[in-house]
Amino acid sequence: MSEATLTETSIPQKRLVVTEIPGPRSREIHERRRAVVPPGVHSVLPVYVERAHDSILVDADGNHIVDVCGGIGVTTIGHTDDAVVAAATAQLNKVTHTLFTMTPYEPYVQVAEHLAQHVPGSTAEAPYKTLLMNSGAEAVENGVKIARKHTGRPGVAVLEHAYHGRTMLTSSMNFKGAPYAQGYGPRAGDIYKAPNSYPLHDGLSGAEAAKRTIAYLEKTAGAEDLACLVVEPIQGEGGFIVPAEGYLPALAEWCRANGIVFIADEVQAGMARTGTVFSIEQFGVEPDIVLSAKGIAGGLPLAGITGRAEIMDKSQPGGLGGTFGGNPVSCAAAVAVFEQIGEQNLLAEAKRIEATFGGGLRELAAKHPAIAEVRGKGAMLAIEVVQPGTLEPDADLVARVIQEAAQRGVLLLSSGVYNQAIRFLPSLKMSDELIADVLLVLDEAFTAATA
Ligand SMILES: *Cc1c(COP(=O)(O)O)cnc(C)c1O
Numbered sequence: 001m002s003e004a005t006l007t008e009t010s011i012p013q014k015r016l017v018v019t020e021i022p023g024p025r026s027r028e029i030h031e032r033r034r035a036v037v038p039p040g041v042h043s044v045l046p047v048y049v050e051r052a053h054d055s056i057l058v059d060a061d062g063n064h065i066v067d068v069c070g071g072i073g074v075t076t077i078g079h080t081d082d083a084v085v086a087a088a089t090a091q092l093n094k095v096t097h098t099l100f101t102m103t104p105y106e107p108y109v110q111v112a113e114h115l116a117q118h119v120p121g122s123t124a125e126a127p128y129k130t131l132l133m134n135s136g137a138e139a140v141e142n143g144v145k146i147a148r149k150h151t152g153r154p155g156v157a158v159l160e161h162a163y164h165g166r167t168m169l170t171s172s173m174n175f176k177g178a179p180y181a182q183g184y185g186p187r188a189g190d191i192y193k194a195p196n197s198y199p200l201h202d203g204l205s206g207a208e209a210a211k212r213t214i215a216y217l218e219k220t221a222g223a224e225d226l227a228c229l230v231v232e233p234i235q236g237e238g239g240f241i242v243p244a245e246g247y248l249p250a251l252a253e254w255c256r257a258n259g260i261v262f263i264a265d266e267v268q269a270g271m272a273r274t275g276t277v278f279s280i281e282q283f284g285v286e287p288d289i290v291l292s293a294k295g296i297a298g299g300l301p302l303a304g305i306t307g308r309a310e311i312m313d314k315s316q317p318g319g320l321g322g323t324f325g326g327n328p329v330s331c332a333a334a335v336a337v338f339e340q341i342g343e344q345n346l347l348a349e350a351k352r353i354e355a356t357f358g359g360g361l362r363e364l365a366a367k368h369p370a371i372a373e374v375r376g377k378g379a380m381l382a383i384e385v386v387q388p389g390t391l392e393p394d395a396d397l398v399a400r401v402i403q404e405a406a407q408r409g410v411l412l413l414s415s416g417v418y419n420q421a422i423r424f425l426p427s428l429k430m431s432d433e434l435i436a437d438v439l440l441v442l443d444e445a446f447t448a449a450t451a
Helices: 003-010 024-036 082-092 106-118 136-151 168-173 206-220 247-258 279-283 328-343 346-367 395-407 432-450
Strands: 049-053 056-059 064-067 129-133 155-159 191-194 226-231 261-265 289-292 303-307 371-377 380-385 413-415 421-424
Touching: 064 432, 082 328, 106 129, 106 303, 106 328, 129 136, 136 168, 136 226, 136 261, 136 289, 136 303, 191 206, 206 247, 226 247, 247 261, 247 279, 328 346, 346 371, 346 380, 346 432, 380 395, 395 413, 395 421, 395 432, 413 421
Parallel strands: 155 191, 155 226, 226 261, 261 289
Antiparallel strands: 049 056, 056 064, 129 303, 289 303, 371 380, 380 421
């Protein structure tokens, strides 16, 4: 029996609360942390995790917490997936670093091949090409860089409610200045934040919303000054906002007509999360560049910038890269993730979760008037929480529900510019039984928080 199998059998996929949360041991480590880690690095729930498998986190006090966040959509394939651990371990024992821009290695090429196979628009005759980096923000930075090089234009268009990272450029691209950019200025220039499609609030059809977005960009930036439009097909930090039908195709068509590079930021929604390898497949758009990170390597740091060859090929040798970009261990893990998507039928699993988890959330919405909407695709689901009878966000209630759930051993996370949503990013392998338990806790948490 392999080590990995032992890990699995040693962590039953069940909730178990043995102390208050956080417990005494976590609180003790937290005190030490406060002395040496700055408060700008915040933790949503300071339970200190010692082990994890699939959907369960085991903390320093022995609590088994159901993880419905997956490190924000990273452990899409579950924590310590056996095949991912085996692939990464095997690679660790071979070579851990050479620097791809010094002496390359095959796993990097394999990841690029897998991405070329799966990104919509890429074909066997004209495959998309991939640059690998470490993080989502780096993927966005490089996507913008590559689009600027290709077009010779400066402008970057993004959408309201968007989130693209916390580096200097990406924090300027986020819709939410507080807390991501506040006090860290000057912010990067030539960024245009256009209205998005947010069906619950704007009531617009996809065509109407696209018209509004395009009109805004033509007036403020001018199409000929734009290098790229960066969009999350389903907005992540913004609250899992699914755009109205036809919105994304209309934007893509406008980009094509105006020589603007259409960049799909799939950092949160990609890698099988929504029931297709990339979420944009469900909107019928072939983006010029696709950005991957979070779930791509099952918990190891890796990010991909995958684009049309004529765009990717514009950069001069040495113009792209970075010391750790495309680390061999991360690449080996990513290859395993791609293989396991097929082996473990993870696209179908995402659809199963959409049906069972989504169905359960709709039952809760019928019972709790504070839930205005259940939305999302696959295993990327959210509820919007409002003051009943209005569309006013109720961030306090969101915080109380999350707190009540945490006390019961379920890890949830808010989302949205106004913290108006609770998002669910379960492992694609979370069983219906465990989902039923999470829904039960959520029901209790809503009841307790609204009492
Ligand atoms: C998380 C996220 C990023 C940033 O990724 P990091 O790895 O945290 O730098 C960028 N875009 C989207 C859509 C994200 O969800």
